Every structure is written in C-alpha cells, then in structure tokens.
Amino acid sequence: MSAIRLSDLRVCLDGMFPSVIATAAPDGTPNVSVISDARYLDAHHVALSYQFFNKTRANILANPKASLQVTDPNTGSRYHLAMRYLRTETSGPLFEAMKAKLAGIASHVGMGEVFRLRGADVYEVEDIECVVGDVAPRGAGEDLLAGLRAGLPLLRRAEDLEDLLDATLHALALHLGFHHCMILSADSARRRLFTVASHGYPQSGVGSEIAFGEGVIGVAAAERTPVRITHMARDYLYGEVVRRQFAAAHGVPDLERRIPFPGLAESRSQLAVPIVTGECLVGAIYVEGLEDGAITPLDEDACVVLAEQFADCYRCVMHLEAEDEEDEEPPTDWPAQGEPLLVRHDAHDHSVFVDGEYLIKGVAGAILWRILHEYEDTRRVLFTNRELRRDPRLGLPEIADNLEARLVLLQKRLDERRPGLRLQKAGRGRYQLQVLRPIEFDTAERPLDA
C-alpha cells in the first residue's frame, strides 16, 4: 500500500469531477465508466453505487480487478486507485446511506419511483498513486475538532428543549461555521418534520413542514441516515439526465411533481443528519451552503457527532421536563386590554386563526385552543406538560409524542406573529399563558369537543 492514505482522498470522492472506473472482461476487453456516487468506507475500502446492470457490473463479477480515477476538486490533483471488488451490499447501513443520497436527488427531479439503487459495490483499495499534482495536505479537520470541543459543552448545559435548540444552532453557526442551518422535529405518526429552530434565513420558517421521503431532509429522516449533496448542479444535472434518458426510453412524459428546495433558493451544498434516540426518530439537523463543495465529509462527521450529542441531551431534558417543579411560581398577572382578539379554530386539522390570520395547526394548534378556553373559563394561565400529555383530546401519539417540541414551536410562532398572546416557560415542565388582549371566539365551538 502506498504512503497516501485513503482518508486523505475523501474530498475527491464527492468532488465536482466524477470518478471514473476501468474494468476488464475475461476476454481482455477493457471498459471505462463514470461513477455517480463513490463513498469512503474506511482506511482500505470504498463503495460505488450500482444502479444499472451494465458492462462494469458484468466485468467485476467475472474479474474483480478495477482501477478508479479520482480528482481533488480543490487542487486538480488526480489519483489512481488499484482496487479489487469484494461484494455487493443490498441492505444494511451502507446500502441505506447510499440509497438515501440517491433518493434525495431523485425526489428533486421527480424520479423517486424509478431512480433506485440496486446495491453498494464494496472494493478493497490495494494501492493509491498520485498521477498528477500534489498530495492533499493532512489535518484539514482540525478546525472542526476545535469547533466540536467548544460547541458540545453548550448542549450539555441546556436545561430544557429551547435551551438545547439554541445551543445547537449556536454550535453549528459559531463553532462549526454553518451560516444557514435549521433543526426539525419529527412527527412520526404523520410522517412529517416541522421546523422548530433556524439560523441564517430571512424568515425563520418555524412551523414549516416537510414529509418523510421528500428532499434531502425528508429522505434522511425516512432512512435514518445522513444525506449530503455537495455539488448541487452536478448531482441534480445527473438526475435530470437519467430522468430524460428514462423518459425517452419508456415514453413517460412527466413522472412526478417536482419538489422545491428547502431553505436557500440558491443552495449549492446540503446536509441533513437524523437525530435518533434508541428506536425513536427525534428530528433532523440540516445545514446548507451557497457554494459547491461547501460541506465536506469532515463537516458530515462533525454534524453526526453533534446530532449524537443532541440526542443524548434531548433524553436528559425530556426526563427533566417530565417532572414538575416542587415550588409553584405564582403566575404573573397580565391585564388583557384593548380590542378583543377574534380567535377561530378549524377542528379538521386544528388550525388556529387570530384576527383572520393563520397562526398554527396540528397538535400545537390543539394545545393553544385548549389553553385559551381554559383561560376563558377559569382565568387559569399556568399549564403543565404533564396535564397536556395526559389530555386525550390533543391527539398526541402514545409513544414519542414530542410534546415539548410542539410547545417550543407554539411559543416561537406566538413570539414571531405577536398576536396579543404569548407563551413563556414558567419553570420545569410548566408554561404560562399571557393574554394581552381580551379573547373572543368566533364560533360556539368548545375546545376539542367531539
């Protein structure tokens, strides 16, 4: 094995230059082919995507020797990897990760059903030669390590979910250098994710939703694996080309409706990392950049570590939130005055409108409708997570209800929209409603009646 480490070439495997593989048939006929997705596995192995049964596929099954050419997008240096085909994986984490990236691309070009991965071909790398240019300098991850070292303690100090979300965004933006990032919470029962915190966008987007399986974020959540797209133009162009080729061959004019990119309209690099505790999907961290190649394999490593830390801290704060504080703080008295707020509720999806403006829907909407009526009936303003969790009318799932995320979402929406209502944390596991103007319900509908 040469002195060049395979780990030094990770950036080459997803650069703007597609990797090229040469193989040979048993009769000695060579073949050259472009690889759509090459992935670093460990110090001695790479995986290549297997989408279509072609000559490369036939060759490696008969003769495992292959040569892979990769190019460093930052320097132009070219490397040749002498490889030996070992096996094809059609299930498991590697396959799911490669499938998820392909699905992330496919969902954007409307090819979700036909643009699929058949397998992940695993090769042992026997030798690496730098054919032209200089070998990539080592130690490129030092800044990220320092960033993680500075950022992770912020998460561990969080006392509630809102703290944890703020600390995570702070770590992403300040210590890891992701200037556009968001955190989404999973609603597994509805198979959707909703944004609970964001940084670096003109609109916070809090409350916006994306379905499992849609785009980079939805696919990362559905498959529970990170999905990173580093060269948007190249990757999506590749998808478009396959779509056109498929349509030309099969006469399918329009396969699916396109799905718009989340976040930045001019996004060029994207990474979504699922947040998982045990068997439960909590949500996802999403970062994006304005330049091709802005998000590297090392950035992915850092975000995966951050998501793991988030998951651990999430378990801790949920445990704390489940316990009411012993000392009950007296509620602050907020005199409601001025013109009444006209509040309307649509029982179909629990949408709540204030003075005709849409505010929120779903479980968060049901919670708001419930506590507003409670306030009207009894002037009560303090509510505990525990009582909300036990209220069957809110429609929370029995497992992984994500109640705290929904309360943070409601709190942020009220802060953003300023409809004359506020929700504030009032100690552990407890929220206080602040009603700044009198309330008037525009129907006789009672809270969450059947």
Added chain:
Amino acid sequence: MKARHPDSALIIATHAEFMSSEVVIDVSGCDPDLTPHLAIGWGCRVSVPRRLVTVFVDEERSLPLLKALAATRAIAVTFGRGTDHKCIQLKGVDAAFGPPGRGDAKIMDAYRERLAAHFEQLGMPRARTRVYLGDTEAPAVAISFTPLAVFEQTPGPGAGEPLR
C-alpha cells in the same frame, strides 16, 4: 469484438465532432492478467477515410496503460461532456502508439484551451485545470485504433447499449 465492424467509418463520422469538442477523454487498457489501467486524453484526432481514431496521452504518466496496450492492443476510450453528461465509449482491438505527428501539438493545445474554458464555465479555475491535465510540456504519445463499436455511456437505463 473479434470481427471488424463494417460500419466503422460511419461510426467515426457520426461522432467525430463530439469527440473533438470540449469532452473529458478517459483511455483504458488492461494487462494480460486483466489488470485495467487508465489515463486521461490530451485531445483527439479523427480520420474518417482511414477509419482511425487517435488520442493523445502524457507519456510519463501513462506508462502502465502503454505497457498494457503494447501487450494486448485492446482499448476503450470514453468521451464525456460535463455540462449535460453526454458520453460515448469507443472500443477497438488494434491500438498502436508512437510519437505525435506533425500538427498534433496544435490539436492538443486547442483541446486544452477548450477544456479549460469549459471547466471555467463550470466554476473550475484555469490553474486547477492545468494541474488536472498535467505538465503540458511533457512528451505526448499518440494512440491510434480502429473503433469496432460505439456504446452509449450517458447515465441512465440505456448506458452500455451499442450505438450506430
């Protein structure tokens, strides 16, 4: 691939313009023990009357490939365009190489300039393209072969199908 394709002139004529444009050229051959080798091309010359395709490579950086071609003469060359992924592959069994001919230096210079301009449009600085192509002052080798078949290599379900 044993029999000579009767339409090789037609094949070359149909695709000559594309092969001589701003495409990335990847050349492959394999040792008698079936170990494949790769090199990038420095341009292409097409001779329709003689049914010959010639690609140029950097001699010093292509020694394993040249050794393989000398031993087996079997060759595969892809021509791929970055902007739309259009790609074709030519195969032959009579590869032979030698010094570039008179006028080939101009073909190589023009090719490098076209490719650098093309990559620049895709966001790649010219300095990086120079590294990618290697030392342009280095000796080049001209590899010529008669294409027996052309294959579609554009990504998709039709990749690998023979073209006419």
